[in-house]
Amino acid sequence: MTNQTAFIRQTFPVGPLQCNCTIIGDPVTRKAFVVDPGGDPELIMAKLRELDLQVVALIHTHAHLDHFLASGDIKKQTGAPIYLHEGDKFLWDNLEMQCRMFGVPYRPVPDPDYWLKDDEELPCCEGVAMHTPGHTPGSMCFWFEQPKLLIAGDTLFRRSIGRTDLWGGDYKAIERSIKQRLYTLDEEAVVVTGHGPDTTIGEEIRENSIIRG
Template sequence: MHQTPSLIRETFPVGPLQCNCTLIGDPVSKKAIVVDPGGDHQFIFKRLDELGLKLVSIIHTHAHLDHFLASGELKKVTGATLHLHKEDQFLWDNLEMQCKMFGVPYTPVPAPDQWLSDDEELACGCGVALHTPGHTPGSMSFWFPQDKLLIAGDTLFRRGIGRTDLWGGDYRQIEQSIRQRLYSLDEDAVVVTGHGPDTRIGDEIRENPFIRG
């Protein structure tokens, strides 16, 4: 049987708040998306170059400052499109204020080119966007079924969940998103979290102290 080659996937912490940035590349077309480029744009360029990937799309799990700090530079150099869920536009419009609050230098970022929607296919043709509100109203997760890979942003962490005390956060919503959307995925799936180490869906269903499956 013909086996489709695995996606190229690399995750590394970037920026002042050490947000996990993930590169996803199609091994055949060499097209790539970057998820949550929270800083260190030169390092991101270097890795794309070393992996022989062409960046076509910059996607965001949500619009908190630590997940976007390199987006403007990446777009300027590559022309890749910027994507975000519409319900986080109010946060995107206030990125400068967020940076001031956290004492982080602000680099202007253009408006998103396209709004992400639930169940939308991603640019690499290898994954789908899932609307998982709660941490923010427009929080998204990205699911790559063939590779059993979930990029959860700040919705789900290893033995933790995203905080809901920032702008637009809602505990009831994040609980629903995790139970109904994320815990229904393959239990063997690897979860790339917004900060800190990877985990697995099954481990969180059994051991997450905040939301058990």
């Protein structure tokens, strides 16, 4: 767990494809949101109880199956609304097909409650949503300026980028998103990736062999 000046942050892998799920919480109000609850709902709920946080939203970087498989279970237990960019509705609606393709057991998930917009403020902790299409049409990143933290989903990885050969992927779009939106952020910012270890914006500008700054 990382306690930043502005909030509580805990990131941990969940689900069959080990997506990084992140809990962001306000240490004063105890309000929180969960980013990419991609599996293991019991683990996510245990972490929330341990941190004594009340979930106000379930927020998704995109709608590939491994980033929202537990969203229905968490919503049922917390009542928290589901947030997604509308550009990924077609992926959300085709969860069963995605599960079949990847050999993952299918469980229905309710429809999103709220469509995220570019540059929209998140429900707590002074985060801002950034529309960064490319990995999927509706891919989002979430930027927290004060602690210099970016939740990048599958747009940017340590020394790599999100694949663009799945439904709606677009290499030119992800290149624009990374160069014009992410690489213009503070180089000291920590990047929480969708899978694998954290990195920083500066490291990726200098050392990412696929898209350099």
